Amino acid sequence: MLDAICQYDETQPVTYSVFKFQKLPADDIEKYRQTLVCPACAGKAYYRKASKDGKAACFGSRYHQADCAEFKPSAAKTREEQHALEVNQLVVDSDAMIIDFSRAPFLSQRPPLAAKTEAKRGAATLNKPSQANTTAPVKQDDKPARIATQGLEKLLHSLLRGSDLATSELWVYTDDKYRWRAKNLFVNFVDAEPTENGAPRMYWGTISHTDKERLWLNPAETKAVGIPIDKFSRELISGFGLAERRDFEGAGIILFGKCFWNKSKTRKIIQLWGNDPSRIYISKADDSE
Incomplete structure (x- = not known):
């Protein structure tokens, strides 16, 4: 453009x-x-x-309409559109989905034991209690029959390209304890609001810019939200190839975190859950967008 x-x-x-x-x-x-x-x-x-x-x-x-004159085809866009199609099909074909947080790029550098632990946690998900609109344990006869597994990359790209995920009734498991309706879990930054008791959500959107020290991310969708990254900025920079401030600009992002007000209640803060970088994914912008 x-x-x-x-x-x-x-x-x-x-x-x-x-x-x-x-x-x-x-x-x-x-x-x-x-x-x-x-x-x-x-x-x-x-x-x-x-x-x-x-x-x-x-x-x-990252939000061009499909018929927009500025929407120029590229390998990255084609890939993101394919991800949107795959996730839409998943929503149609599945009764539930497990988010596999171990699929972030930098996790390939983690010790095998860490990756193995993540896989084990995912496999145990359906035998644990659930939250998000129900606090009752998942009964054996309530266990979904068709269960899909998906990583953050495809989920983010599908949301950016307008998939049905964010409005669907699909059960989504975020860890070994809780499940959520997708429509209550996935929240664009512009709709972010502090939740009762700091309950987490999957927040997503795009990055406008970061500060010079790269301690904060500022979403493009709203100036009312800030994302602190000071405790794991090195992991993000090395894991997602964010060598310059420019690399953050226009990047898509999805993270599992909690939203709360700052002390003066002038800005909403979205904090990564447990400051665990495996629960965030950043997709750099294509220069041709």
């Missing part, structure tokens, strides 16, 4: 070319970047600054 509409002042939206936008003062770029939309379909957009290895600054969007 060479152009994007800035809606910082909703009464007077401004269309910027990427060449003009990148010349704005740094403070203005930080102020405007979370209010950008695609000029063709009004999908939420992002800005990526130029990279150290010579890649040009660009606008992009």
